[in-house]
Amino acid sequence: MELDFSSRRVEARIIGPDGRQLTRLIEIRKDPITGRNCRITYSRSLEKEAATGTFPPPPPGAAKSAECPFCSHRLENATPRAVSDLLPRGRQRYRDSVLFPNLFPYGAYSAVSLFDDRHFVEIGTARVETYADCFINCANYLKKVLTKDPDAVYVAITQNHLPAAGGSLVHPHLQVHADRPASNFHRFYQDRAAGFFQATGEGIFSAYLEKEIRDGKRYIGRTGQWHWLAAFAPEGFFEIWAILPGSFSICDLETGHWQALARGVLSAQRFFRSLNRNAYNLGLLAVERGDSRLELRASLKVRANYAPWVRSDFTAYELMLGEMATFVAPEQTASKARSFWDRQA
Numbered sequence: 001m002e003l004d005f006s007s008r009r010v011e012a013r014i015i016g017p018d019g020r021q022l023t024r025l026i027e028i029r030k031d032p033i034t035g036r037n038c039r040i041t042y043s044r045s046l047e048k049e050a051a052t053g054t055f056p057p058p059p060p061g062a063a064k065s066a067e068c069p070f071c072s073h074r075l076e077n078a079t080p081r082a083v084s085d086l087l088p089r090g091r092q093r094y095r096d097s098v099l100f101p102n103l104f105p106y107g108a109y110s111a112v113s114l115f116d117d118r119h120f121v122e123i124g125t126a127r128v129e130t131y132a133d134c135f136i137n138c139a140n141y142l143k144k145v146l147t148k149d150p151d152a153v154y155v156a157i158t159q160n161h162l163p164a165a166g167g168s169l170v171h172p173h174l175q176v177h178a179d180r181p182a183s184n185f186h187r188f189y190q191d192r193a194a195g196f197f198q199a200t201g202e203g204i205f206s207a208y209l210e211k212e213i214r215d216g217k218r219y220i221g222r223t224g225q226w227h228w229l230a231a232f233a234p235e236g237f238f239e240i241w242a243i244l245p246g247s248f249s250i251c252d253l254e255t256g257h258w259q260a261l262a263r264g265v266l267s268a269q270r271f272f273r274s275l276n277r278n279a280y281n282l283g284l285l286a287v288e289r290g291d292s293r294l295e296l297r298a299s300l301k302v303r304a305n306y307a308p309w310v311r312s313d314f315t316a317y318e319l320m321l322g323e324m325a326t327f328v329a330p331e332q333t334a335s336k337a338r339s340f341w342d343r344q345a
Ligand SMILES: [Zn+2]
Pocket: 065, 068, 069, 070, 071, 118, 119, 120, 171
């Protein structure tokens, strides 16, 4: 079963305001994993996107450590604790990272993991060790959840950097999720990976990666065993993936894997920062079951800048037609991003 990296082009012929005929090119790509289409509407890059001329100033919350429930002076009294059969001390520490339940949970075991006591950190400026420690704190928590509830196999680590990306507090943190019911993506990717393995004996992300390494146009670089590339059919601005071929479990990863992931995440953030973007989402999901064929793949997507009256990156096209319309070719994203990986290698 060959993965289908297909794309087609359509043209819109219009008369411009100056009376000249214009041809606008739109590329429609199909994601080989999901089968979902995205559109690259190249001409929209000619539109001036508000608040991207320079890097935006920090959000108002950046100066409000006194009110922040995640800063250490308030943490003890302002954040919840886990039940004792999950975390005997209520919260879990790994070096400077502190993890505790989400006060407003999305699922049975939603938790929040803080990087450290720094209240505001601009995108791309965190330390690698800080990031790696926070990831490890999340993974250690997931191991405890699975010991307590072995059926809560649908797990994920996510990040919303700044309110424009869905973050409710600017204090840097990751979210950890574990549940018995599968999210849509867990269910879909799990089924797709299982079907692909049954048909080919291969992991679907391994097959995707092999093809992308051969092609080379969207391949960005490597940190440890993680391979970084621009998504062929992005469903977010400047979408970048990290694939760890042959690995299926967040809980099985070792310190070196997390440090390597952290190095790549920070390279991606520095790339996003170079584009004057200050908000992004990250997601890494897994099905923690021995027979899962879903390999680990992290996705990073830029969001509309957090700045006054910025236009959302999601229009009716995404929300009502279910198809992402971005405007930069993934090959261009990869080409611009590579130097950020070369520098840290
Ligand atoms: Zn804080």
